[in-house]
Amino acid sequence: MSILNTIDRTVARTQRVSAGTRLDGFKSIGIDTADIDLAERSASSLPRWNLNAFDVPCVKVGDVSFSAVTMQESVSLISLLVQKGNAPHHIVTGNLDHLYRLEHDEEFKAVYRSASLVLPDGMPVVWLSRLFRKTGEPVLPERVAGSDLLFELAKNSCISGIRLFLLGGAAGAADGTREVLEARYPGCVICGTYCPPRDVFDTQEEQARIRKIVRAAHPDVLLVAFGAPKQEKWILRNKALLGVPVLLGVGGSFEMASGKVTRAPKIVQQIGLEWAFRMLQDPSRLWQRYIGNDLPFLFRLLVRTMQEQRASANRSARRGDR
Numbered sequence: 001m002s003i004l005n006t007i008d009r010t011v012a013r014t015q016r017v018s019a020g021t022r023l024d025g026f027k028s029i030g031i032d033t034a035d036i037d038l039a040e041r042s043a044s045s046l047p048r049w050n051l052n053a054f055d056v057p058c059v060k061v062g063d064v065s066f067s068a069v070t071m072q073e074s075v076s077l078i079s080l081l082v083q084k085g086n087a088p089h090h091i092v093t094g095n096l097d098h099l100y101r102l103e104h105d106e107e108f109k110a111v112y113r114s115a116s117l118v119l120p121d122g123m124p125v126v127w128l129s130r131l132f133r134k135t136g137e138p139v140l141p142e143r144v145a146g147s148d149l150l151f152e153l154a155k156n157s158c159i160s161g162i163r164l165f166l167l168g169g170a171a172g173a174a175d176g177t178r179e180v181l182e183a184r185y186p187g188c189v190i191c192g193t194y195c196p197p198r199d200v201f202d203t204q205e206e207q208a209r210i211r212k213i214v215r216a217a218h219p220d221v222l223l224v225a226f227g228a229p230k231q232e233k234w235i236l237r238n239k240a241l242l243g244v245p246v247l248l249g250v251g252g253s254f255e256m257a258s259g260k261v262t263r264a265p266k267i268v269q270q271i272g273l274e275w276a277f278r279m280l281q282d283p284s285r286l287w288q289r290y291i292g293n294d295l296p297f298l299f300r301l302l303v304r305t306m307q308e309q310r311a312s313a314n315r316s317a318r319r320g321d322r
Contacts, residue, residue, distance in 0.1 A: 095122030123272035157188040165219035169254030176258025192217035
């Protein structure tokens with residue numbers, strides 16, 4: 001594969017340390033000396049302004065450039081980041097709701113700008129990448145959902161020995177997911193789980209405890225299930241403090257993997273209606289997100305894209321008349 005043939009020489013490239021992880025002022029917000037030492041070691045060895053870990057094709061959907069990679073390519077790239085990366089990397093799995101939130105949230109934008117891979121989590125994103133593309137232009141080859149990537153990484157762990165840590169989710173969901181993964185993929189390495197109590201999550205004491213637990217487990221990949229955009233922002237603020245090569249937000253994946261929440265059937269996923277299946281299970285929480293925000297945003301995005309395509313065609317026609 002052309003992507004995997006080129007990444008060996010580019011994997012050592014590292015992304016910037018964002019403004020959210022500035023070293024100055026750490027003590028003033030309660031971050032302990034061990035955290036500061038780790039952040040200094042992480043930051044001192046890398047250039048600050050490199051935005052991509054890999055030379056992979058990208059496809060723009062809305063204002064976001066998605067990595068045009070398959071599920072198996074994503075797993076291979078993550079494995080290489082673990083093996084050869086000299087700085088912490090984070091990966092985002094974008095869907096239509098993320099695109100909506102990115103219009104209004106500057107910190108969330110910073111997460112996307114500094115991500116090493118931006119994977120298409122939702123089928124609407126994949127379809128949008130193909131809708132107005134001309135022949136020969138790149139498109140997103142397939143959906144790379146965080147809920148599926150979780151299982152693929154566990155499967156890969158059986159062979160590679162990559163250590164996974166499951167952080168967050170509802171009470172008992174991470175432990176339940178660990179049991180499912182270890183039963184399905186004997187030999188996969190789940191080096192720890194932890195579900196922070198919600199009532200004390202934002203305290204300095206609990207944040208220090210989370211960092212201490214994660215560091216002690218020495219994971220290669222940290223899977224964070226706090227829900228978007230909370231998990232992505234937490235990753236951006238903490239990735240230089242944890243000593244973990246790769247960090248990835250996985251939303252409600254632990255609840256689905258453990259059976260606490262029923263995931264949509266495959267056919268529903270394939271036709272792009274997994275969001276509707278989820279909404280029917282929890283309408284009071286998800287109605288506003290999907291019906292009030294995301295669907296109107298999708299309509300606006302389609303109109304805007306058509307207008308941009310028409311303007312581009314008109315410019316090309318005018319150049320041809322000269």
